[in-house]
Amino acid sequence: MNPFLAALRKDLLLQWRTRSQLVAVFVFGASALLLFSFAIGPNAAALRQFAGGFLWLALLLASTLALADSFESEMAQRALEGLLLLPADPRALYYGKAVANLLQLTLLGAGLVPVMVVLYDASTARLPGLLGIVVLGAAGLSAPGTLYAAMTAQVRARNTLLPLLLFPLVVPALLGAVKATSLLILGDPMGQLAAWTWLLVAFDVIYWSLCGLVFERVIED
């Protein structure tokens, strides 16, 4: 069996076994969306204008929980080290975990979209486009997020360190995702969606390749 597929199978199996954690993270994201609307107040027009931004902030905050969980199971009983000693190719392990995290974050994002539509009256006719942006944005979070989750899982102040390292890094992906989402919801008179989508794609390509390269150094002892 190809190592990447073996790793992906392992990660999907793990995520399926611990799916209650994903539900908890989703509830966290949904409650964040609710809290954001309290910050703005019941002003429908304003809520609708910031809907894209709130969706991605909620997903960003929830993603750190999901990413941290994804590596807690790898570090317990040195499970990841056990695989490395078989041997298992570190790069395959990274991409298996990153793709599994991408799927999880996409599920999370897709789950938060209806909540956003309801709370902020922010519906869009171009739903496939929105889901496409959710996938690209989730990919932008999962590539560096998986790497930093692997790093911070081995450190004592992991809950603060993961967001501290991840948030400044993903600014371009966040900007791209928020702008693209807002254009889809509020309309795109000047046709900027393509530009922001290409920015997201560029960010994903760079970090999906770079993080794969350096992952081995992060988990060696």
Added chain:
Amino acid sequence: MNEMTEMTEMTGVIKGGWEYVIAAYLASAVILLGYAGSVVWRYRRERSRRDAPR
């Protein structure tokens, strides 16, 4: 200093503004000299701790 400084519209000459220049240079001096001092002090302390017989 909380009232808005007198400022003409975008293209006009900004009158006054010296207090901002002073503030900028003061901040720069404090941070640059402060950092320089802290590096030199920490370096000296480590050197003395290292040269002193352990």
Added chain:
Amino acid sequence: MGKSVWPFGLTGLGLALLAWGTTWGLGFAPREAYMGDVQRIMYVHVPTAWNAMLVLTFAFLCALVSLLRGGWVWDARLEAAIEAGVVLSGLVCIQGSIWARPTWGVWWDWDPRLTTTAVLLFGFGGILALRQFVDDPVKRAVWSAVAVVIAYVDVPLVYFSVRWWNSLHQVQSSPETVSRAFHWPLRINAFGVLFLVAGLLELRARLAFMRRETELAPPPPSETAVAAATR
């Protein structure tokens, strides 16, 4: 790492140049046509910005060498460069904010360069925090080098995304619309900050190297015998 005192000399020279450039810029340089005296902040803001980017680029190089070739010297220089990079980036943001107040009436004007510096400040500040929390020196060296490489590669992406994101808000105001007559104080201060920081980088790197020596036990007595025996 050397013991010689050239870093102190360099730092001193840097401070002297800064004093000279500042007095020139504040005292003798002509008042700028539109922005009046506020424009004099440029003589310290622009040199700091240039050098902040230079130091972070140096940190990137140290990270690459530390990852590819290893050696505690490069990890020490990396630590120094990250710290200096954070200090300078922080200073650039403060200066930019003070400059924006009289010019735009707000404390932060989302200028793409300034906003990128702010993102770098938090990014590299996070890496400094990472170095505090990792106890094993080897892991600390490798992880912070990896984090620096990843954060540095992000700079162009951050800059472009912020510029596009900000392009609707206001016309692109470039603080560097500096005509020839203003160049000298700017250039003098630029070298002033450069020498000052270069000297401090060396001292801070030596400090980090010494700490590493006390942190790691010396090689075992038979190190020499081992070297001969390893094929």
Added chain:
Amino acid sequence: MTALAVETIGLSRRYGRRWALSDVSFALPQGSIVMLAGRNGSGKSTLLRVLATALRPDYGSVRVAGHDARSERELVRQKTALLGHNSFHYEALSARENLAVAASFLGRPYDPSLLARVGLEARADDPVTSFSAGMRKRLALARVLLQDAAVVLLDEPYGELDPPGFALLDRVISELRSRARSVIMATHLVDRGRALCDRALLLEEGRLAWSGPAAQMPTEAPDGSAVA
């Protein structure tokens, strides 16, 4: 010179200011069954983890199963199996799933009889979180057997096992011996070690204090305290 299972020259590994292993040199021919003895903190686990390439050596050279532990880690890992203090298993997955995951990386078909051999067939589909320490050790043993390695590294394998577990482990070791595999077992059960093993290594504070035939390993230090 007969093929060597393990050869270390001047092996040293530090943890911060302390030398967990300092200047350890020994050579073990293939097929030898070795007891690794020493008090707590003498470096037994560190040595086994360096041999398994879980830890990189700081100084000195290490060759396992004919490969260098630094430059040929992948090859060494194919030829070694480690039974460590940690079970190497995913707590959320079941015993069967854990072995199936390991088998998928090894590129070998999952052998259902393995769980029967270590006496876990009744609990095959329960998640490892519900396992006792002894059951986790048995599952880890099944995983070592699954790897079918040339050099088997056992770090205090008897710990947490019940008497039937002891018997199971004895059978496994003698079977490895009959198949000319090399075994290095770190243990405090010196008598059992002497009976099963033909050679012994004694570690004291990271240094190799003694090595030779297992039967002749000294049990008392000059000051009368137990050596291992």
